[in-house]
Amino acid sequence: MSVALVVQKFGGTSVADPERMRNVADHVARCRRRGDSVVLVISAMGKETDELLRMAERVSSTRPGREMDMLITAGERKAVALLCMALADLGVAAHSFTGSQAGFLTDTNHRNARILEVNPDRIADAIEEGIVPVVAGSQGVSTERDVTFLGRGGSDTTAVALAKALDADMCELYTDVSGVFTSDPRIVTAATKISSITFDELLEMTATGCPKPAMRSVEVAHSHDVALHIRSAFTWETGTLVTNTEQDMEQPIIRAVTHDLSESKVTVAKVPDTPGLAATLFRMLADESIDVDMIVQNTSDAGVTDISFTVPSDQLSAVTAVLEDDAIKQLGAESIRTDDSIGRVSVVGAGMKSNPGVAATVFEVLAAHDINIQMISTSAIRISCVIDAQQCEDAVQLLHTAMGLDG
């Protein structure tokens, strides 16, 4: 068996308690015995980050970003130290490293810092000495020498960036699911695990509701060509490989059916169809850091048009606050309508590019079951439809079957 350098990232549920920590240590010891070099990236244990956030709320209503980052990064530090101790019990030499010690230089954007550079000299030295480096996820040191946090889900990004910096053979993201599925197995009982998938497909899937891994880490892995393996820290079975190359010449047209119930729809009704209209509207929203997703504008009818878009439901009140103050005045809209009981169902697959009939099939399946489509948006490898939230689960099941994905 060939010797490899593997970066293994373990999420919060994988190290939630002492027993799970020891399970992870067992797995790492087994990888070492097989001859692989292993670098670990660890998240804070279980719900610790949430607990630290709650503690901060009890102490202060101000909570400056610099101090929040100092606070939250303590969680990952505890986790890496404890995991090194669990490894020591098994005779595996291991050293913990903070983000700073691991060479993660970031910008000064606290709570959600971006990685500027990774200088993993100390990590490389440890590997050279046969020591397993255990790196605190989602953290770094800023250009101002302050501790920074990369944001929730940032440990995936740490792992991918480290795999790139070390030129590792593989980046394994261990989580509580056993891979990427053709649909949510809780809804579609016939959903099956995908053995390999392209980055483009996975990006479309995570963007449309597939919960793991974190979008940002997939983007970084994609742009730096870091091979990912998404797998389970509970069953340890082989999971889903993600690469830039399409593994299978005869790959299926459709890869997965995803859904998302976390968004709401906003319609700005009957605005005069003048140049710069959309620019004005979405600049207003961007200035309030509102995360707009799907945007649909119909062709104008008698000089007026409707613009619809989706936003995370928890930002809906912020949207109406902005638009009811300004949009009706500035844009001359007739009204603002919102709907928080929508669902989005998406069909994703690289094979769609050369199979123009897929969209028609999707619409036919939904129509045949009286599911009304409110908005449509497509990319080269994805079709998304906004429908009534009540009908979302049915739509996912019907499309999974119709697209030939039932296992």
Added chain:
Amino acid sequence: MSVALVVQKFGGTSVADPERMRNVADHVARCRRRGDSVVLVISAMGKETDELLRMAERVSSTRPGREMDMLITAGERKAVALLCMALADLGVAAHSFTGSQAGFLTDTNHRNARILEVNPDRIADAIEEGIVPVVAGSQGVSTERDVTFLGRGGSDTTAVALAKALDADMCELYTDVSGVFTSDPRIVTAATKISSITFDELLEMTATGCPKPAMRSVEVAHSHDVALHIRSAFTWETGTLVTNTEQDMEQPIIRAVTHDLSESKVTVAKVPDTPGLAATLFRMLADESIDVDMIVQNTSDAGVTDISFTVPSDQLSAVTAVLEDDAIKQLGAESIRTDDSIGRVSVVGAGMKSNPGVAATVFEVLAAHDINIQMISTSAIRISCVIDAQQCEDAVQLLHTAMGLDG
């Protein structure tokens, strides 16, 4: 009122919960309004260090020192971040600093590292900018660039070392007692708070059972001439000043009566009185890191002698393990006797130096009340007697009265 630079250290009970954190922030805000520059040193909240130790025990039986230090120092990091947030709520600009960021360079002796150097450039810059630096206590970075912990009670040492490095006017150690007392107020109802005391006296007191502050910090303050103020973070009243100079020409002969019930007595009986005997014995104990305190050897009688010493009771089994294996053989002793029901009562005061009658008075008081003295040890400013543990509280009360300390 003169403007001063003050280092304020707050112990675990002073920042045990959000309310206490806000109380500390209030106090700091008030000091700032008076015009003082303030640097804070903070311990981990409440029992957090104990909780982290318990978690480590649940994960691992090995627990390498490097990883224990990474784990434990997370507690202070959380505390400094939260206190900065509490200060932000009051409009006080504050920045948290880890031991490393504050410039604490230590040796590589994990769990109990020694400070080699303090380079407080970032702290001085923050003061200059009107920002309150909030420094994580009891931590630093080693010459190997690893995180180190200075040991339990190390936050006092951090505060004193920082006060020295910044040439601060005062180092205030805030704790859950309101100062140093003439005796333990739980035992001696007439005990009074001492308004000022010399380092020599305080060192003798902490060495003989006075619980606060940590011995090591007093030694560092003494050798670097850092003025201390030991005071309460609960009542905020003026506490006890500690300096190298005797404040009062007419100071009382006796300062305090202390006691200690945490030690046990060991007697190595009837060893041949040959040169190097004590050296051999105490080298054996030092090799096992046993912390020997009082040592008494009587003059020899017919070529054999008894050596008695005290050790912390929790090390007693380690002592007997060493000595029963080796001492009887190597030293030719007749037997090893131990007694874990002893107490030590000490009378401390710089005025004793020029008042030779104090020792006699102590012995007379104890004899008059049928309290048998098992061991005696003296320094220029202290007399200690080992007696039966059952009689220790009575002895403390009797001596406090006899020495004229009753308030």
